[in-house]
Each structure stands twice: as structure tokens, then as C-alpha cells.
Amino acid sequence: MPEELYDVTIVGGGPAGLYTAFYSGMRDLKTKIIEFSSQLGGRMLIYPEKMIWDVGGVKPILGGELIQQLIQQAKTFDPTIVLNQKIEKLEKQSDGTFILTSASGEKHYSKAIILAVGYGVLSMQKLDIEGADRYEVTNLHYTVQELEIFRNKHILISGGGNSAVDWANELESIAASVTIVHRRDEFGGHEKNVLRMRESSINVKTPYEVVQLHSDGDVIQYVSIVNKETNEMERVQVDAVVVNHGLKCDYGALEEWGLEIQDGVAIVNEKRETNIEGIYGAGDFIDHPSKVRLIAGAFTDGILALNSAKLFLEPDAPKVAYVSSHNIRFKERNKQIGLVDNDYREVRG
The missing domain is CATH 3.50.50.60 (FAD/NAD(P)-binding domain)
Incomplete structure (x- = not known):
């Protein structure tokens, strides 16, 4: 039986990875998230009681509650979610697709990869x-x-x-x-x-x-x-x-993949492209001249990385996703919650 090939595989299940998975669904891409730990949430799992004020349009919210909302949003378009796997090996095949191999030997096949690994495996100083x-x-x-x-x-x-x-x-x-x-x-x-x-x-x-x-x-x-x-x-x-x-950061074998890494972060361009074609970055893992180290910045990174991946896979695709009020992927979901009419205009149910 041939292995299942995904359009996009997101390595890392923190805020950057979760929002990127949601946006990948908006762009109609077959998506997988791989997370090292047993839970989604990334670094925010360390601070569940910390009050977060700086997410646009969201009232002050506990870190634990924000994680749950991000997870629920990420699952909107039913991505495959894999927990408890540390990715160690990267191989690029002759057809341009990638094989990601975990420490326990599982293999994951993908056309494009978005690295949202934060600071790697974290431990407290x-x-x-x-x-x-x-x-x-x-x-x-x-x-x-x-x-x-x-x-x-x-x-x-x-x-x-x-x-x-x-x-x-x-x-x-x-x-x-x-x-x-x-x-x-x-x-x-x-x-x-x-x-x-x-x-x-x-x-x-x-x-x-x-x-x-x-x-x-x-x-x-x-x-x-x-x-x-x-x-x-x-x-x-x-x-x-x-x-x-502070935290001790460990990227493990990822540092041997040939990515350009300086001072503990991967260098990307304005399109969030790494130096390896088909691999992109988002969140705390990356740096670029206009980097914003807020959750809002991580969301933006994810959007730009995913748009780059979409155009890599489909060069004739629109450069960005349609806004949710006009995106056909929300049509049935909006009907389910009674918010839109047949012309996609938002109304009260």
C-alpha cells in the first residue's frame, strides 16, 4: 500500500503551527501537523495561567484557554494530527517531495514542509x-x-x-x-x-x-x-x-538538515522561505528583518509561509486566500451555525 502523501506537513503544534494548519485548510491543502509532545500548544503549555493581552480582537485570556481555542480552530478543516513524534531525518526525493522520519521510525510524506518548531524541545533553566x-x-x-x-x-x-x-x-x-x-x-x-x-x-x-x-x-x-x-x-x-x-532549546537532528541557522534561529526571507526549496518557517523558530515576536507575528508568519507553499505547489493559484466571508470552504459551516444566506452575506440567524 503506497504511503499517503500530504500537500503540507507542519512540524510543531504551538500557536504558529496551529494557526498555519487552519489557514492551510482555507487554501484547500491536505494538511498534517506533527508534534513532539503529547499535547498541542507548544511553549504556551508552560504558562496556562498567564494572562495574554496582545492577540488582536481577543479579550484578555488565559494561556490555557487560548490554546484550546487555537486547537479548535486548527481542526476546522480536519487536518491529520500526529503527537508524540520527534522528527529527526529529512530526505528530499527525486520528484521533489520530502520524507520526514521520526525517532521511532515512522515516515511522513509531504510535498512541502512548514517548520513551526519554536525553540525546539524546551527544558527549564x-x-x-x-x-x-x-x-x-x-x-x-x-x-x-x-x-x-x-x-x-x-x-x-x-x-x-x-x-x-x-x-x-x-x-x-x-x-x-x-x-x-x-x-x-x-x-x-x-x-x-x-x-x-x-x-x-x-x-x-x-x-x-x-x-x-x-x-x-x-x-x-x-x-x-x-x-x-x-x-x-x-x-x-x-x-x-x-x-x-529562561529555557534551554534543543533542535536535535534538525540542525543537520542544511538549513541556514544563526544564533539559534532559522533565517528566512520575506516570503518565509528557508534556503531549502519547499521548506518554510513560522513563529519563534525563524528570523527575518521585520520579525515580530508576538503571537500575532507568529500568525502572520504562518500565513505567509503557507501562501508561499501554495504557490510552490500550484504556481497559478491566487496569492492569498479569500477572506472567510467569501471563502467557499466556509459556506456549509456558516449554514450549520445559521450565519449566512445563499449570497454569502453575513446575517443573523
Whole structure:
């Protein structure tokens, strides 16, 4: 039995990959998504309780809820979804099609590929203090899965990037106190969020670093921090410690495929084309002169990558999809929810 050949295979099931799958359906392409983990959602799975404000037309929404909406949207045109497969090998056949082979040996056949792998397989940067791992089962956290477990507690956050600043702001309203410790005076978060943090009751300690954890058994009670300029030591009483020191990224065998990768990201042009014909990129995995590192930017990447793939497969096709109010692929679905008449004009049912 011949293997099934797809028009487009999207590697990566985060926001970029999910929206690209939806848009691929709008362009009437046979689509497959392959995701390394057991769940769709990508990096956002780490922050299900994080409030997201910057998706156009969507009110502030929890990361976990946005994931579910993206998954539902991605399934609109019934793409094939494959979980728990890490793609390791890429082969280009004589007819121009590709074979993707997973670590477990499964093969996937596709005419075009869109890489939306984010930063690859992610793992948290751990706190570099001997014995810190013993507290991971009690009150040392590397992400915030549930805000409520921090209510009325004294919290210390170590880190200075977007996540550290965001969590400080989120927790400030429910915690007894929040202290944020960063090795530099400048924070890497969005300017407005950093300003909000500095103007709040959050105790901002810079340039400080966590150097020791003090416990009673397996529960941290105090944290020693040191001023990086004066070597002055302080102790901070805590009920919980949250560490946001960034993520370790691992692209694995993908880095051996011959893609142009610089500083950990793939270089693409304005059409989201990589240096390998038939392979495109979207989301955090790629860089280009006008790159926007927001979810909205990932959606745009996916659209442009998919349009390029469509024209690669069908050079005479329209350059972009018709808007949903005029796209024939929505005709039956609109009828099902009672929103359109026979002329495709939107009306109330």
C-alpha cells in the first residue's frame, strides 16, 4: 500500500503551527501537523495561567484557554494530527517531495514542509545551587500552573525576562508580598509591564542574585541574596520561590538538515522561505528583518509561509486566500451555525 502523501506537513503544534494548519485548510491543502509532545500548544503549555493581552480582537485570556481555542480552530478543516513524534531525518526525493522520519521510525510524506518548531524541545533553566532540586516537590517552582496556590504567600521570583516580570505582576494582587531578584538593573520584559512592576508594591531587588536556600526539612523558609556590586548579603523570608531563568532549546537532528541557522534561529526571507526549496518557517523558530515576536507575528508568519507553499505547489493559484466571508470552504459551516444566506452575506440567524 503506497504511503499517503500530504500537500503540507507542519512540524510543531504551538500557536504558529496551529494557526498555519487552519489557514492551510482555507487554501484547500491536505494538511498534517506533527508534534513532539503529547499535547498541542507548544511553549504556551508552560504558562496556562498567564494572562495574554496582545492577540488582536481577543479579550484578555488565559494561556490555557487560548490554546484550546487555537486547537479548535486548527481542526476546522480536519487536518491529520500526529503527537508524540520527534522528527529527526529529512530526505528530499527525486520528484521533489520530502520524507520526514521520526525517532521511532515512522515516515511522513509531504510535498512541502512548514517548520513551526519554536525553540525546539524546551527544558527549564534550573537554579544553579547544589541541592535545589530537592525543593521542587514542595515550594520551588519553575512555572506557575495555578495562581491560587500562591494566594496570601510571601513569594520570591528570580529572573528578569518577560516571564519573571509578568508573573510578578500577576501574583502581586493575590500574594502577601512579592520580591523579584535580578542580576542586572535593566529588565527584559515589555516596557509597560516593567513600569507597572516598578510602580507597584513589588519589592524589586537589583543587581542581586540568589545564592543560598535555607530550609526546614524539604521546605524553603529563607533565601539568601547577594548584591553583585557591593557583595552585601540579605535574607528574604519566603513561602514560595519561582525561578524564571529562561529555557534551554534543543533542535536535535534538525540542525543537520542544511538549513541556514544563526544564533539559534532559522533565517528566512520575506516570503518565509528557508534556503531549502519547499521548506518554510513560522513563529519563534525563524528570523527575518521585520520579525515580530508576538503571537500575532507568529500568525502572520504562518500565513505567509503557507501562501508561499501554495504557490510552490500550484504556481497559478491566487496569492492569498479569500477572506472567510467569501471563502467557499466556509459556506456549509456558516449554514450549520445559521450565519449566512445563499449570497454569502453575513446575517443573523
